[in-house]
Amino acid sequence: MPNMDPKKCPMPSQEPNVRNKNFQEVALGYTAEMAVTEAQRCLQCKNHPCRSGCPVDIDIPGFIAHVANGEFEQAYQVIAQSSALPAVCGRVCPQENQCEGKCIRGIKGEPVGIGRLERFVADWYRENVHTKPQAPAPNGHKVAVIGAGPSGLTVAGDLAKMGYKVTVYEALHVAGGVLMYGIPEFRLPKDIVQHEIEGLKELGVDIECNMVIGKVLTIDELFNDYGFEAVYVASGAGLPRFMGIPGESLNGVYSANEYLTRVNLMKAYRPDARTPIQQSKAVAVVGGGNVAMDAARCAKRLGAETVYIVYRRGMAELPARKEEVEHAEEEGIIFKTLTNPVEVLGDENGWVRGMTCVEMELGEPDESGRRRPVVKPGSEFELDVDTMIMALGTSPNPLIRSTTPGLDADRHGCLITNGPDGLTTRPMVYAGGDAVTGAATVILAMGAGKEAAKAIDKAIKEKHGEA
């Protein structure tokens, strides 16, 4: 008999006023009892709509059935068939728009806590099972992956499991991409990311850090001199966008990329860190996505007394994950929605002292289907801040496309592909993740990697008459 509680089993978390002063993980995870109780809320319905909401097609009812029976290792094996990074996805996927958004328990109450269960299973496995994965017999083919973020790691894991020799080239000094430089420790602990990457290495994946492809080696050299038969480009997000308003070059204006990279990758929150970050009193983060929430919550933890999210549409339009918005509110982040900055104000020494904003109201829907924000006449006001963080999205990194002849990009700089396979305009060069879509989510990047891995396998086997 299923558990008919209309609400999810609550997630134990650090108290808001404690956690907003530290970088330890906010959500503490289910106990085994909580996981079993929550798993029993799943009706094991026939159509399992949840599964269609998962970009990597995890057999969700299958793994939940094992959890409900206390069979956590079997549950892990079900997830691992589809996801290379379950401990990551359980923490950072926007489940409310994906699996949980389709769960029929959500019609009359809260959906099954699929994300929380996935996280529980991955954490349980990491803590309790120490058998190392076996590298499969090599199939004699080599594939290069550019970028060790979620998309690249997914391709690497899937191809390695099929017997391919995969080398992942990473530009930074550590693998993980946005999981390391972007998403903060309190949302995704870095030792968990590194543990998942160690698992890929045990499958035989080589990861070479400090390698900026396009500069130190070109894609042509990877084919001609290194004997790779296919290349997957997952070079991720690139240069940050700014608003183009006066004052954006003042000291104290950051892009979210820079702020988060200093805090997460370079550990600027630690007292002994070598990489500096501004000690702010009042911070405005401009933007409403997950990156904006991460930057705001980091700023609070670094000691800022006041932290604003400044967003030109309303609360309902915030693109961030619901849980991140809730967590931010609980931690004391102030939401200035329907507000848009028009100028950054500097003091006599060229440091940010505030910003001029205008109030907005929502008009007719625009091409994105969201109601277009329009300026309320005469609504100008000043907000006193000493730091501004621009979280307005990014354009794809230019280094690969500018050094690879025949690799076409659209006018935004996103690599052009044939659709789900990820094949670019160059034979045997595939691409996925933010390099193709522009800034999106971890799970979409992983989904693209899964499809590309299948397509790369098919193309290589066809070429050798092995299909």
Add this chain to the structure above:
Amino acid sequence: MFTITKRRELNPTVTELWVHAPLIAKKAKAGQFIIVRAKEDSERIPLTIAGFDPVAGTVSIIFQVVGAGTMELNTLREGEAVHDFVGPLGKATEIEGLQNVCVVGGGVGCAIALPVAQALHAQGAKVTGIVGFRSKDLVILEEEFRACCDELILVTDDGSYGEKGVVTAPLEAKIAAGANFDEVIAIGPLIMMKFVVKTTKPHGVKTVVSMNPIMVDGTGMCGGCRLTVGGKTKFACVDGPDFDGFEVDFDEAMHRGTMYKPFEARAREAACNLLKQEVQ
């Protein structure tokens, strides 16, 4: 392993390291830069490539000890390795077709001006070198410059060596005397490059400057290295580091360069104390 194959102290505060990095040595061109981390927890610092030897597979960096990062780098000996060494980043200096060039270097910036002068010399261009230092004991790479410059003018602020004065005086004199340079390439402190541009602009002599702003990743991601060039936002790591000197907003760049001064001072003091403890 990025092993240090050779280490040389060029003056009391400036050190040259040759690092084994064969893939980078094969691709490096004058004007490009490296991101270095001395140790596992060090800051990522950008340093322009000072030399490269594709046969030996080595790349050289020359740096002045100014902050905690360079201080840590300066503790490494021959045979030890730097933890991370990434490059060659940025665009190479464009020298194709140039026949008569004045290369202006200031202080440790001369280290980066040298490979540009050498590359110009190798393609048969006439190279006039103007290099400036604060005083005689800070002079670096004089022999190397003499070897690749058709004419070398060396100046010191205090007159303890070469001509007394700053680089802009001989530059003005040369242009006024009809040197007819195709281009002036200036590499040094921001204030020097600003005044080089002030000197050349009235004469309409094209001037390229090499910018070295604060960076974190150096690969086109963080946006920290942004500059205003011709009224537009440019990123030194992927759009530069060379820019048209007439278009660069030097005052803004100088101001942005001071962002972490107080932190740097504290970090430097902490690093000094740490080193003292190690010695004791």
